[in-house]
Amino acid sequence: MLLGAPTAYWAFVAGLFGLCLGSFSTVVASRWPAEQSLVHPRSHCTTCDRTLGPLELVPVLSWLALRGHCRGCGEGVSWRYPAIELASGGLAAAAIAGFGPTWEGLAAALLGVALVPVVVIDLEHRLIPxxxxxxxxxxxxxxxxxxxxxxxxxxxxxxxxxxxxxxxxxxxxxxxxxxxxxxxxxxxxxxxxxxxxxxxxxxxxxxxxxxxxxxxxxxxxxxxxxxxxxxxxxxxxxxxxxxxxxxxxxxxxxxx
Ligand SMILES: [Zn+2]
Known part of the structure; x- marks a missing residue:
C-alpha cells in the first residue's frame, strides 16, 4: 500500500476507527458473554433503559461531555466505556504510526483493536470471544x-x-x-x-x-x-x- 498523505494523518484516521471499533467492543463485552444480541436493542442506559441518542454514542467525548452520567436518570456511567474506547483507538493509532499506512500496519492495528475486548471479557468471564x-x-x-x-x-x-x-x-x-x-x-x-x-x-x-x-x-x-x-x-x-x-x-x- 502506498498512500500519499503523511503517516501522522493515517495514524489519526486509524485512531478514529479504533475509537469507533472500541465503542462496538464495549457492546460485545456487555452482551456477548450473556448471549444477548449485539444489535437489538439499541444502546441504552442500563439503569433507566432510555435509548441513547446519536450524540451520546460518540466515543469518549459523549462520556466526557456528560461527565460520566446518564442524561436521563443521572446514574453514573462506568469509566470502562471510555477506557475500552481509548485503549482501542490508541493501539490502532500506534500501530499505523509505527508501521506506517501499510498492510503490516493494518494487521498490527487489527491485533490491538481485537485484543482490548478479548482481555476485558477474559478477565470478567474467563472466556475468549x-x-x-x-x-x-x-x-x-x-x-x-x-x-x-x-x-x-x-x-x-x-x-x-x-x-x-x-x-x-x-x-x-x-x-x-x-x-x-x-x-x-x-x-x-x-x-x-x-x-x-x-x-x-x-x-x-x-x-x-x-x-x-x-x-x-x-x-x-x-x-x-x-x-x-x-x-x-x-x-x-x-x-x-x-x-x-x-x-x-x-x-x-x-x-x-
Ligand atoms: Zn439512565
Missing amino acids: SIIVFPAFALAIAATIAADPARWWVPVAAALGAFAFLYVLWFLYPAGMGRGDANLALLLGAVLGASVLPALFIAFALGAALGVALLARFGARARKMAVPFGPFLAAGALVALWLGPSMIGWYAGTLG
Whole structure:
C-alpha cells in the first residue's frame, strides 16, 4: 500500500476507527458473554433503559461531555466505556504510526483493536470471544499475506503452529488453558509471524511469575484459583509486535 498523505494523518484516521471499533467492543463485552444480541436493542442506559441518542454514542467525548452520567436518570456511567474506547483507538493509532499506512500496519492495528475486548471479557468471564477472534484472524492473515505474498506461508505456518501448540496444552491440561486461548494464538501467529515465538514465551513467563506470586501469597489455595491466560497472551503479543524481530535477532546472535 502506498498512500500519499503523511503517516501522522493515517495514524489519526486509524485512531478514529479504533475509537469507533472500541465503542462496538464495549457492546460485545456487555452482551456477548450473556448471549444477548449485539444489535437489538439499541444502546441504552442500563439503569433507566432510555435509548441513547446519536450524540451520546460518540466515543469518549459523549462520556466526557456528560461527565460520566446518564442524561436521563443521572446514574453514573462506568469509566470502562471510555477506557475500552481509548485503549482501542490508541493501539490502532500506534500501530499505523509505527508501521506506517501499510498492510503490516493494518494487521498490527487489527491485533490491538481485537485484543482490548478479548482481555476485558477474559478477565470478567474467563472466556475468549470467538466472535472477535475469528473475524480478526481472517482479516489479519489476509493483510499479512498481502504484505509479503511471496512468503505467504510464514503467517499461515505461525498461526497454525501457535494454535496447535496451545491446543495440545489445553488437551493435556484442560484446567490451565481454554480452547479459546488456542483460537487466540491463531490470531497472534497470523499477525506476528515468527515473532509469535517470543510472544508465547513472554506469555508463559508472565503466567509462571503470577503463579509463583499467588503460591507465595495464598499457599495451597492458589492451586484452585482460575487465572485467565488471555491477558498474558495479549501482553506477550503486544511486546513481541514491537520488539519481536530484535528479540529473535538477539537470540539468533547468542547462538553464534
Ligand atoms: Zn439512565
